[in-house]
Amino acid sequence: MSTHRLSSDIFHRAEAAGAELPPLLVAAERVAATVSQGVHGRRRVGPGETFWQYRRYQHGDPMQRIDWRMSARSRHVFVRQTEWEAAQSVWLWRDASPSMDYCSRACWPRKSDRANLLLLALASLLARGGEHVALVGDDRGPAPGRTALKRLTAVLMRRAQSMDSVPPPVALPRFASLVIIGDLLTPLDQVAAMVGRFVAQGVRGHLLQVLDPAEETLPFSGRVRFVGTEGEGEAVIGRVERVRPAYAAAMAAHRAGLNRIARAGGWTFAQHHTSRPAQSALLALYLALSAQS
């Protein structure tokens, strides 16, 4: 009962966040194998229901295509071609590991909440655009429309924490789009391996790093015992304020590494802080998905 209310709540919030962007159109060239019928005209000839153009009959065209009425008006035989209407399937994944369950101030959302919100907002946008969305690791394949969105919400809410900090090695269809939302604090080699595997499958992807501001700035001072969230152990630091520059450098190096990995695979990388509004991250994702067209 409470889960249901919670899921409908996050569902509505996600819908609201997505409502502020135009329907997302995902370019779908070179993904013919993975497309199925969708509502968007691709501005080219293809399978669809909307009239696109008449063309002189050529050898090999099926007889059923001949538009007899048009052919009767002139001396040539014409076939009727429709506009290609297709949808792309987009695979989404967010980090559900314990490290996402963190917020440094109560006025900011937890990273996991923000990741869920972004994921659903994106799914909502995509669903309105007619795309098929699916969750990486979910058994069911991509599906269109609001039913898919609701299904997605239910799955997100139901699924407990997992220890995976990167998407599991699943096989995705070629030319699918993959959106990975998480804190991406795992060692760079694991990230590189994961990206390399998906790139090998021909998947285009987007990395969105969601961080708490405290993770960026390390605003603590004095003697602090830091404890990891995923069993990394602990570290006692005598004066946190002293290591702040070094930490900033380490964080910058990590981010540069992520950027490099994404660039190498032709992917994109973006960063989001929970202190910023979700819309900014959504816009970045929108731009990234649009730029692929």
Added chain:
Amino acid sequence: MISLGPLSFAVPLALAGLLALPALWWLLRAIPPRPRQLRFPPLRLLAGLASSEQSVERTPPWLLVLRLVLATALILGVAQPLWNAGKPLPGSGPLVLIVDDGWAAGADWPARQTVMADLVDRADREGRRIILVSTAPAPGLAEPPPPRLLTASEARDRIAALAPHPWETRRDVAIAALRALPALESMPPGTVVWLSDGLRGGEDGTVAGLVRSLRALGPVRLVLPDPGAAAKVLRVSAVSGETLKVNVAQAGAGTLDAVVQAVDENGRIVARALAVSSDGDAGSPAAELILPAELRNRVARVELASGRTAGSVVLLDARWQRRPVGIAASPGIGAELPLLSPSYYLERALEAGSEVRRGEVAALLDRDLSILIVPDDGITDGISDPGLHRRIDQWVRDGGILLRFAGPGLAMRGNRDDELLPVPLRAGERIHGGAMAWREPARLAPFPAAGPFAGLNLPPDVAIFRQVLAEPALAGPASVWAELDDGTPLVTSRGHAQGRLVLFHVSADPDWSSLPLSGLFVEMLDRIIDLGRGGTGVAGDGPPLAPIRTLDGFGDLGPAPPSARAIPASLFAESAAGSQHPPGLYGSRDRRQALNLPDTLPDPKAIEALPRGVEVAGYAPVPEIDFRPWLLGLALTLIVIDLAASLALRGLLPVGRRSRMPRTAGSVVLVFAVATAAPAWAQQAIADGTAVPEALVTSLAYVDTGNAERDAISRRGLAGLTAIVNRRTAVELGEPVRIDLATDELIFYPFIYWPLSADATMPSDAALRRLRAYMASGGTVLVDTGAGRRGDTPAADLRHLARALDLPPLAPVPEDHVLGRAYYLLSAFPGRFAGGQVWVERSGDRLHDGVSGIVAGGNDWASAWALDANLRPMFAVVPGGERQREMAYRFGVNLVMYVLTGNYKADQVHLPAILERLGR
């Protein structure tokens, strides 16, 4: 138990814990608090940095100090420090307890008994014997009771039975007896505590010397009362006219603020006055008790209202009272024709304020008498008999006043053989008016300022038809007290040894003049009676004066103790109050003489400088302060703070949200502040929202005159009237309200009582304007000058007030006025004084339902209505009687009904006509 000055520790062993403090210091420094613990996802990024910054952490200094203070507070708290805990008595011998139980101890005797009981308890704990020495002579004896060695329980019984005596102490005798006590010889020195009355002794030796002689018995502690609480001596210094002058003497030069009161036989306060002196005032402050003639005879004693001792009570006997007046009359004369008898008019004029006796001169002189009035009844004036003449002459020489009136007999005899006249008289009388005379009856000239009649108002209608004339050439030492407008004397007087001869040159009946019919006659006789001296002393050859009632050490009058002895009459004037003759009333039931202690007391003086080494203490109980709860409470608070600090250091408090902390703390503080301040706010709201409660309840109101005493009387008076009205009528009044004419809203009150005595300050014009608006809107003001009969005619300030208030002309209350029938049927409106005229707006003006906007008079109603806390009347009414008070209440009820119901009772005027119509 160990002591450091006034500080002592009940559990001194616990102080050893303080030795552990340095160890605690070291331990705390060595073991730093656990660091804050934080979950942090990007731990891997930090892990590489951690090793470089791992350092040995010390406990922060402030935490160290906090914990050391905590430990110290805990240790001290367990050790239970006590401030002013009783110290053990020095020495090992007996406790010598010297108590001044003379007259000066009465003011704060319970405090002394407490101190004594405390000391005895302590001596009992330490197993000491006790020697109790009281310094005042025992009743009936010349010496204090001999000291004895007592056990604690015996001493307790003795102390409980001790009471102050109403006479002076004999410290020298008591202490000599103590030094001579044989039991002391074999005992080691103990300790001496002297509970003194703070006064330097008279002839019984200086305190310093006595203390020095007590040193041998052990260290001496002298307990003194506070300078302000020392006993005071009250003396009645003079009586003149209506004022009784009283002096209050106290030891030392401190601020004095004593209330002196005159009390009648029944304990009712007749008058009060304040004796005030400030620092450095030389002499003893005086107070003046105002006692109208009618009240003076009732005063039985003058006393201090608080801190009463036998030395601050003066009993007044017949010497202080107005004495009886005798009217000489021949038997049989005038009995059947009272209106033709001069003594009839004299009796009527004198009955208000004096005891009047009537009879033959010889019988009158047998008893105590201050004034003998001899009217001339035309046949004989009763004093022509030579033997009687001599006796009267002797009586006047001893201080009597002979008041004579002219008459046919005197006119016929003239000066012949009569030494008892102030002036030689011409034979015959002078006739001023009548059928056969050309002249108009003579009028009175204004009274000379030097005479006793100065200041009396002259009514215009007093006419003199006949007089006897003095020989102008032989006037001699006589003085003229009153004269006619042609310069001939009307009243002459001459001193005669200690006494005085007074002659009215007219008769005491209305035959010769209309003077006996006027109010002036009463006032003139009053003034002459005031001249009457206090009482005569005791006849030296009378029987011994036995004590009737005597004062105890607290200044209360009670039955005489068996030890009190009678005083021979010849010695009474010189005798002083003492252990054999306690102060009180002596003599017989009808001739009481007062023996007052203050008459023979020296002025009290503070104890002189004391020898070194004498510990001086006060009677005020020194409260023992136990610091244990405070210290343990402090430790508990520090523990909570330490806990919070430790949690904060370990990050278990939400310090990450630092911005929130002050807000939380602030809100906690705010909640506390609101919780504690809320009742105050509520009260504030009620006090400020005057309009609401007053508008809901009908209340009587009185004007704030700024004179606290006057206002208190007004408040009590209206409270008394409110109680009566609520009990007797359907009106339900609330508590009386004090209003300030200048600021308060008047419209809620149907009736405002305004005591406007002669010394009251006139309110501002703005206030008068508000009052005028109040009266114009239908309110009624009761203006009370409190002047009694003297204020029959409106005084000048009342006229000014009437002009300022734009009042319509006032008139005396007509006979059929509604005020006389609104609830009770009344014909007079007495207050504390009876007979004063009451003024209202002239009727006929039908504005406001015929209710007068002002009711003015001088009968001092509030004083008559006022009840004290025990619901007993605060002031005696004049001339007196519960009937007058009842009438005063009835007037108040009528007034309230009048202002609330208007002229509705005026319809009763038509009741006979209505009944007649109904019957028809």
